[in-house]
Amino acid sequence: MRTAFYISDGTAITSEVFGHATLSLFPVDFNHKTIPFVETEEKANEIKALINATAAKEGEKPFVFFTFVNHNLSEIIKSADAVAYDFLSTYSEKIQKELDVAPVPKMHRTHSIHEKSYDFRIDAVNYALMNDDGGNIKNFSEADIILVGVSRSGKTPTSLYLALQYGIKAANYPITEDDLESEGLPKCLLPYKHKLFGLTIDPERLAAIRHRRMANSKYASIRQCRIEVREVEMLYKRHKISYFNSTHHSVEEISAKILIDSNLERRKY
Amino acid sequence: MRTAFYISDGTAITSEVFGHATLSLFPVDFNHKTIPFVETEEKANEIKALINATAAKEGEKPFVFFTFVNHNLSEIIKSADAVAYDFLSTYSEKIQKELDVAPVPKMHRTHSIHEKSYDFRIDAVNYALMNDDGGNIKNFSEADIILVGVSRSGKTPTSLYLALQYGIKAANYPITEDDLESEGLPKCLLPYKHKLFGLTIDPERLAAIRHRRMANSKYASIRQCRIEVREVEMLYKRHKISYFNSTHHSVEEISAKILIDSNLERRKY
Numbered sequence: 083m084r085t086a087f088y089i090s091d092g093t094a095i096t097s098e099v100f101g102h103a104t105l106s107l108f109p110v111d112f113n114h115k116t117i118p119f120v121e122t123e124e125k126a127n128e129i130k131a132l133i134n135a136t137a138a139k140e141g142e143k144p145f146v147f148f149t150f151v152n153h154n155l156s157e158i159i160k161s162a163d164a165v166a167y168d169f170l171s172t173y174s175e176k177i178q179k180e181l182d183v184a185p186v187p188k189m190h191r192t193h194s195i196h197e198k199s200y201d202f203r204i205d206a207v208n209y210a211l212m213n214d215d216g217g218n219i220k221n222f223s224e225a226d227i228i229l230v231g232v233s234r235s236g237k238t239p240t241s242l243y244l245a246l247q248y249g250i251k252a253a254n255y256p257i258t259e260d261d262l263e264s265e266g267l268p269k270c271l272l273p274y275k276h277k278l279f280g281l282t283i284d285p286e287r288l289a290a291i292r293h294r295r296m297a298n299s300k301y302a303s304i305r306q307c308r309i310e311v312r313e314v315e316m317l318y319k320r321h322k323i324s325y326f327n328s329t330h331h332s333v334e335e336i337s338a339k340i341l342i343d344s345n346l347e348r349r350k351y
Numbered sequence: 352m353r354t355a356f357y358i359s360d361g362t363a364i365t366s367e368v369f370g371h372a373t374l375s376l377f378p379v380d381f382n383h384k385t386i387p388f389v390e391t392e393e394k395a396n397e398i399k400a401l402i403n404a405t406a407a408k409e410g411e412k413p414f415v416f417f418t419f420v421n422h423n424l425s426e427i428i429k430s431a432d433a434v435a436y437d438f439l440s441t442y443s444e445k446i447q448k449e450l451d452v453a454p455v456p457k458m459h460r461t462h463s464i465h466e467k468s469y470d471f472r473i474d475a476v477n478y479a480l481m482n483d484d485g486g487n488i489k490n491f492s493e494a495d496i497i498l499v500g501v502s503r504s505g506k507t508p509t510s511l512y513l514a515l516q517y518g519i520k521a522a523n524y525p526i527t528e529d530d531l532e533s534e535g536l537p538k539c540l541l542p543y544k545h546k547l548f549g550l551t552i553d554p555e556r557l558a559a560i561r562h563r564r565m566a567n568s569k570y571a572s573i574r575q576c577r578i579e580v581r582e583v584e585m586l587y588k589r590h591k592i593s594y595f596n597s598t599h600h601s602v603e604e605i606s607a608k609i610l611i612d613s614n615l616e617r618r619k620y
Contacts, residue, residue, distance in 0.1 A: 093607040096372040098619075103365040103418070103461050104442045107454040116617060118607040145446070149372070165449050167442060173373045177414070180434050185376040192372050193603040200601055207508045211483075239476045242511055246602070332469060333515070334462040338362040338387040348385060350367075 085136050085144040086112040089129060089159060091151055093193045094118040100169055101147030112145070120150075126158040133162040151187040199349040202249030206349075210245040213253035214238055219270040222253055226346055228274055229254040231281035232310045233301075234291045236328040236336060240281070243333040248341065249349030262313040267321055279340050280318040280325030285311045287329045354405050354413040355381040358398060358428060360420055362462045363387040369438055370416030381414070389419070395427040402431040420456040468618040471518030475618075479514040482522035483507055488539040491522055495615055497543055498523040500550035501579045502570075503560045505597040505605060509550070512602040517610065518618030531582040536590055548609055549587040549594030554580045556598045 086105055088097035094116050105112055120126050136144050146166040150156045160166050174185050190196065212218050213225065215238065222228060227244070229237045229252060237254035244250040261268050271278060285307040292302035300306055318325040324343050328336050341348060355374055357366035363385050374381055389395050405413050415435040419425045429435050443454050459465065481487050482494065484507065491497060496513070498506045498521060506523035513519040530537050540547060554576040561571035569575055587594040593612050597605050610617060 093603045095603060095607070096368055099365055099368040100438075102619075103369075104439055104446060106460045107439065107443050107456055108446065108450055108452050109455050110450060110452055114617075114619065116607075116610075118611055145449075165446075167445070169369075169442060170373055170376065172441065173436060173438060174376050176436070177373060177377065177434075180412075180414075181377055181379060183377050183379055186378050187376055190604070191375045193601055195599060195601045195604070197601070204508055204602075207511065211480075211507065214480075238480065239473055239515070242476065243515060246508070246512060246515060330464060332462055332464045332466070333473075334362045334364060335459070335464070338364070338385075341385075342387055348383075350371075350383065 083111055083113045084140060084142055086114050087129075087133060087136075087144055087146045087148075087164070088114070088116045089120055089146060089148040090118060091121050091155060092118065092149075092190050094149075095193050096170070097147040097149055101145070101167075104147075105145065120155065120159075121152075123154060123158060126155045130158055130162040133159075133164050137163040151189050197350075199249045202349040203246060206245035206249045206251050207242065209251045210241040210253070213251075214241065216255045218253075219255070222270065222274050222277070224251060225253040225274065225277055226251045227279055227340065227344055228252070228271065228277045229281060229340075230257055230271070230278055230323070231283075232257050232288070232314050234288060234295065235281045235283045236333070237281055239333045240328075240336050240340070243337045244340070247337070247350070248346075250341070250346055257314050257317065259310065262310060262317065265317065265320070267317070275321065275323070278321075278323045279344060280314070280323045281336070282311060282315050282318070282325055282327050284327070284329040352380055352382045353409060353411055355383050356398075356402060356405075356413055356415045356417075356433070357383070357385045358389055358415060358417040359387060360390050360424060361387065361418075361459050363418075364462050365439070366416040366418055370414070370436075373416075374414065389424065389428075392423060392427060395424045399427055399431040402428075402433050406432040420458050466619075468518045471618040472515060475514035475518045475520050476511065478520045479510040479522070482520075483510065485524040485539075487522075488524070491539070491543050491546070493520060494522040494543065494546055495520045496548055496609065496613055497521070497540065497546045498550060498609075499526055499540070499547055499592070500552075501526050501557070501583050503557060503564065504550045504552045505602070506550055508602045509597075509605050509609070512606045513609070516606070516619070517615075519610070519615055526583050526586065528579065531579060531586065534586065534589070536586070544590065544592070547590075547592045548613060549583070549592045550605070551580060551584055551587070551594055551596050553596070553598040 088094045088101050090097050098116050144164045146164040148159050149170050231237050241252035241254045244252040288307040289304045357363045357370050359366050413433045415433040417428050418439050500506050510521040510523045513521040557576040558573045
C-alpha cells in the first residue's frame, strides 16, 4: 500500500484533513502517517530520510502533504523522493493578490491555544460534562442548546463534539419512559423549549447499541426500542421541537446539522 | 469585515479547515460563515443569492472555499460574485496523473459514519467518559493510554479529544496529595506503567484555573499549586514517565504530542 505523509511544524491537522480529503476522492487505499512538530532542520532531514526509505521499500513515491512556516524546512521536505504538495502556498499567492496584503506566516496560528475561541471551547467541554445526561438542570439557563432523546440516541458524543470543536455549551437530557407516558415535556425543560433539539434513531440500531450495554434486557429489546422511538418522535412533533435521525450520521454530521438548523454561531477561530 | 464562506454538500469541515488555515496566513480579520449540506440546485442558488447580497453589502467580494461532489452545484457557486476556490480539484488533477486512476467522488466520504474508524471513535468516547478521573480502574487493561496529573492539569479535555478525533482509548487518573506524599505511584497504576503519560502545568496557570472552580480555597492557592506541580514532576522523573507541560498548548497540540511520543496509531480513517 502506498504511503501518504502529513507533515508540519505544528499539529499537522490541516495537512491531515486536506490530504485525506483529496486522496479519498480516489478508490485507492493508503497507509496514512502523520508527523507533527517538525521544527528543526535536523528533524526535517530525519523525516526526509524516512520518506526516502519508504519510497525505496514500497517501490513508489509516497505522497507528502506539508505546511511549514520556515522556508528552509519546506525545501528539505520538497527535496525528498516523494510527490510533495505545499498545498497552502498555492492559494496563499492567489489570496495575496486579491487582498493586496502580504502573508505573515506565524508558528502555531491554527489549532493552538492562541485562537480566540480556545477558552470558550474548554469551558464548553467542562459544561458538557457537568450537564451530561440531565446531570445539573440548574445550569440550563447557560446552555446554548439542550439535546434531548431516549437513552443511547447519540446525545453525549454530540454534546462533546459541539463543545470541543465549536465552543457550544450543549447540555443533554434523557427522555425516560415516565416522560413518554405522561406525553408532556419534563418540567425542568419547559422554560427552555426554544433551546431544545431532539435526536432520534432507528429502533433496530438503538436495540443493537443498547444490547451491547445491557444484553438481553427489556431496555435493549426491539419492542421497547420501537415504543420509545415512536413516542419520542410524537413528543417532538407535539411540542414542535426540531429533531434529526442520527442513525446513518456521524457526530460531525449531526453537529453540523444542529448548528445550521438552530442558527448557532460557531465559536471556532 | 470581509466575509469568508465555507460551503459543501457535506459537513463543510474540510472547506473550513483548509480555508481558515489559508486565510490565517494573512494579518486580516474575516467574518467566517460555514454552510453545510448544500445538496440541491435550489439550495445552491439560495446560497449564491446570499453571497451576492454579502458582496453588495460589504462592497467587496467574499472569499468562498467550496467542495461539491455534484458538478452542477459547483458551477452555481462559482458563478456567484465572489473569489471562489474549488480547492480540492486543483490537487485531484495532479494526483490523478500521478496515480493513473480516475477520481470517483462520492457523497459524504469524509467525516461520515462510513469511515472505518467511526465505531472505534464512539467506543473510545464512551470509554473516556467511563474512565474519567480514575472512575473505573478495572478497565485500565483496555486503555491505549492513561493520562496522569494533578487536578485540573488538562487530562479530561485531552482524553476526550484523543477519543473523538482519533479513536484512542484514553483513561485518566488524578494524582492526589496522598500519592505525592508517599512518593510512589498509586498501586492501581503499577501494572500499567508503560501506558502512563504525565501532564504538568505552570503553577500560576493551575492556580488561576482552580480559582475559577473553587475561589480562595487551599486547593487553588499558589503555594499548594507550586507544591503539587513540583512533586508531580519529581514523581514523573523518578518513575521515568514521559510528560508534557500543557500550559501554553491546546488540546490539539497536547494530543498530537502524546500520539507521536507514545507511538500510538491514530484510528482516524
